[in-house]
Amino acid sequence: MFGDAGNDLVSGIDLIALGPNEFDRLFGGQGDDTLIGDDGDHLFGNAGADDYVLFVNAADASDDWVRIYDFAPGTDQLRIEVAADITSTDVTLTAGPNGSLRVAVGNTIFAVLEGTLAASVQQGDIVVTRAA
Numbered sequence: 001m002f003g004d005a006g007n008d009l010v011s012g013i014d015l016i017a018l019g020p021n022e023f024d025r026l027f028g029g030q031g032d033d034t035l036i037g038d039d040g041d042h043l044f045g046n047a048g049a050d051d052y053v054l055f056v057n058a059a060d061a062s063d064d065w066v067r068i069y070d071f072a073p074g075t076d077q078l079r080i081e082v083a084a085d086i087t088s089t090d091v092t093l094t095a096g097p098n099g100s101l102r103v104a105v106g107n108t109i110f111a112v113l114e115g116t117l118a119a120s121v122q123q124g125d126i127v128v129t130r131a132a
Ligand SMILES: [Ca+2]
Pocket: 003, 004, 005, 006, 007, 008, 028, 029, 030, 031, 032, 033
């Protein structure tokens, strides 16, 4: 799915259960886009101040990691909305291979920021909210 020059909302949320390897590839294009990913999706915000949104719940803990490319610390933002069935709202960042950054809630990795160094992430780049 491709956004274009404007500010787009691009969602890769699976409305029906897809087979394995049915990962969406979302491209924001230019502009300040919002990209919503789940289960192994590959997200590309491209130019502009983009928001990446993930909904995290315990039932999806076995899903494949969402892969976020070209996350620009200080410009783009990752918003993680944690469901009430997750006991921890602690988000941990750990360095992965090849200069990537793994984002975990509790003990479960939900997303990987490819090519983003932990040291470059600033306060406010990653925002966690919890469902009531
Ligand atoms: Ca766009």
